[in-house]
Amino acid sequence: MDYPVSNVPPWKHQIEAWNLSQDKPAFYFAMGMGAGKSKIAVDTCNALKVKSVIIVCPKKVIPVWKNQFELYSPIEYKILSLTKGSTVKKAKLVKSISVNGLNLKSRS
Numbered sequence: 001m002d003y004p005v006s007n008v009p010p011w012k013h014q015i016e017a018w019n020l021s022q023d024k025p026a027f028y029f030a031m032g033m034g035a036g037k038s039k040i041a042v043d044t045c046n047a048l049k050v051k052s053v054i055i056v057c058p059k060k061v062i063p064v065w066k067n068q069f070e071l072y073s074p075i076e077y078k079i080l081s082l083t084k085g086s087t088v089k090k091a092k093l094v095k096s097i098s099v100n101g102l103n104l105k106s107r108s
Helices: 012-021 037-048 064-072 087-100
Strands: none
Touching (some): 037 064
């Protein structure tokens, strides 16, 4: 599969990482800070035409992900950043979303 459509052209090592990840049920992009892991993650969502994705990351970088999708993706995504509440409450919300879908209008 060719490298997915993106708003920003990939670097050579991102294309190489993308090519290595093909035809695998899972893949870990083990690259250093600033190497473009977020871009590859967003581009992978575009390529797979995902309807939903859960990104698990440190609380400090949760707000960054909305910007990453806006920067790299020509596809518009609904982003729900779970920065408040206990782990138990967030887990229940994620489970509810996975069963019932995401309805941003009902959340405040």
